Amino acid sequence: xxxxxxxxxxxxxxxxxxxxxxxxxxxxxxxxxxxxxxxxxxxxxxxxxxxxxxxxxxxxxxxxxxxxxxxxxxxxxxxxxxxxxxxxxxxxxxxxxxxxxxxxxxxxxxxxxxxxxxxxxxxxxxxxxxxxxxxxxxxxxxxxxxxxxxxxxxxxxxxxxxxxxxxxxxxxxxxxxxxxxxxxxxxxxxxxxxxxxxxxxxxxxxxxxxxxxxxxxxxxxxxxxxxxxxxxxxxxxxxxxxxxxxxxxxxxxxxxxxxxxxxxxxxxxxxxxxxxxxxxxxxxxxxxxxxxxxxxxxxxxxxxxxxxxxxxxxxxxxxxxxxxxxxxxxxxxxxxxxxxxxxxxxxxxxxxxxxxxxxxxxxxxxxxxxxxxxxxxxxxxxxxxxxxxxxxxxxxxxxxxx
Numbered sequence: 001x002x003x004x005x006x007x008x009x010x011x012x013x014x015x016x017x018x019x020x021x022x023x024x025x026x027x028x029x030x031x032x033x034x035x036x037x038x039x040x041x042x043x044x045x046x047x048x049x050x051x052x053x054x055x056x057x058x059x060x061x062x063x064x065x066x067x068x069x070x071x072x073x074x075x076x077x078x079x080x081x082x083x084x085x086x087x088x089x090x091x092x093x094x095x096x097x098x099x100x101x102x103x104x105x106x107x108x109x110x111x112x113x114x115x116x117x118x119x120x121x122x123x124x125x126x127x128x129x130x131x132x133x134x135x136x137x138x139x140x141x142x143x144x145x146x147x148x149x150x151x152x153x154x155x156x157x158x159x160x161x162x163x164x165x166x167x168x169x170x171x172x173x174x175x176x177x178x179x180x181x182x183x184x185x186x187x188x189x190x191x192x193x194x195x196x197x198x199x200x201x202x203x204x205x206x207x208x209x210x211x212x213x214x215x216x217x218x219x220x221x222x223x224x225x226x227x228x229x230x231x232x233x234x235x236x237x238x239x240x241x242x243x244x245x246x247x248x249x250x251x252x253x254x255x256x257x258x259x260x261x262x263x264x265x266x267x268x269x270x271x272x273x274x275x276x277x278x279x280x281x282x283x284x285x286x287x288x289x290x291x292x293x294x295x296x297x298x299x300x301x302x303x304x305x306x307x308x309x310x311x312x313x314x315x316x317x318x319x320x321x322x323x324x325x326x327x328x329x330x331x332x333x334x335x336x337x338x339x340x341x342x343x344x345x346x347x348x349x350x351x352x353x354x355x356x357x358x359x360x361x362x363x364x365x366x367x368x369x370x371x372x373x374x375x376x377x378x379x380x381x382x383x384x385x386x387x388x389x390x391x392x393x394x395x396x397x398x399x400x401x402x
Contacts, residue, residue: 003036100227154204286320
């Protein structure tokens with residue numbers, strides 16, 4: 001089995017070793033197995049390391065059937081020795097986030113009686129799922145303060161291998177599920193946890209933690225946070241956004257929330273006013289169209305072709321017209337840049353079936369449509385000119401009345 005150098009020293013980023021195996025998986029992705037490695041494979045909620053082997057990029061590291069596979073961008077030629085370099089910035093980031101999670105979970109359980117049921121270390125943020133239904137802002141504030149206090153105390157962190165019986169002599173965070181030797185990560189008086197991840201020598205190297213918020217996840221709460229350098233990255237992102245807003249609004253930072261809230265209210269009011277005015281215009285348009293049908297007789301035909309009208313507008317307009325023409329058939333077609341959209345409707349006194357009529361006509365433009373016998377809508381290609389397709393819809397509608 002490959003010797004795991006990251007357990008001996010999580011700070012080791014360079015090593016030289018022997019190549020044991022060079023192969024590819026079922027998907028044709030090349031990988032190598034080494035006699036020893038400093039590359040951490042994905043596991044325990046912590047992502048894999050990246051770096052290089054003989055200057056070939058390592059993009060994934062997985063433990064498969066007892067062997068640690070280093071997936072590389074190019075096959076590595078047979079060689080007596082392999083030089084490995086681990087990406088330290090990624091490794092240290094994972095050490096900060098994972099250790100911050102240990103402290104956070106310990107504080108949540110011991111001081112707030114909230115147990116962690118799962119952990120996920122993502123690319124930008126970290127999260128834990130807690131066995132609770134909700135979290136208050138007061139609790140979040142207290143937790144964040146307490147975790148940062150532990151970080152600033154710069155407590156030592158020790159990871160050591162021992163038997164299960166020896167491990168059970170400690171106040172473990174959760175019971176062990178293995179019978180063989182276990183690796184215990186110890187933060188004195190804070191956390192005693194069986195863990196295979198990489199961790200720094202002291203809590204001070206975590207630097208800080210920032211709780212970002214929480215969401216409901218079925219029966220649990222998902223708490224999102226960042227540690228160390230990621231706090232600075234989050235701060236930089238938010239500062240950049242605020243700076244952009246201040247440039248546009250010319251307001252002090254502390255007034256931006258009120259200003260944005262006011263703008264949103266104004267925008268909603270204007271949207272509502274615009275919707276009401278649009279509805280009024282459609283009312284007037286519907287009256288005009290209903291008053292001047294294309295054909296009159298036992299059945300009035302209101303037919304019109306538009307440009308760039310949305311299907312929603314066609315539907316609203318069609319409903320308003322049939323309300324005013326109970327003995328009428330309404331054919332509305334809108335020509336878009338790459339398609340035709342239509343509404344076909346009938347008044348309450350008409351005995352036809354617009355759904356059947358549409359099914360006869362829509363194959364002409366490879367369209368899809370749906371609705372009820374009295375009102376259908378749909379859209380398709382521009383295989384026919386808009387006016388010609390409108391005529392076909394009208395003819396099909398009249399056929400269903402015979």
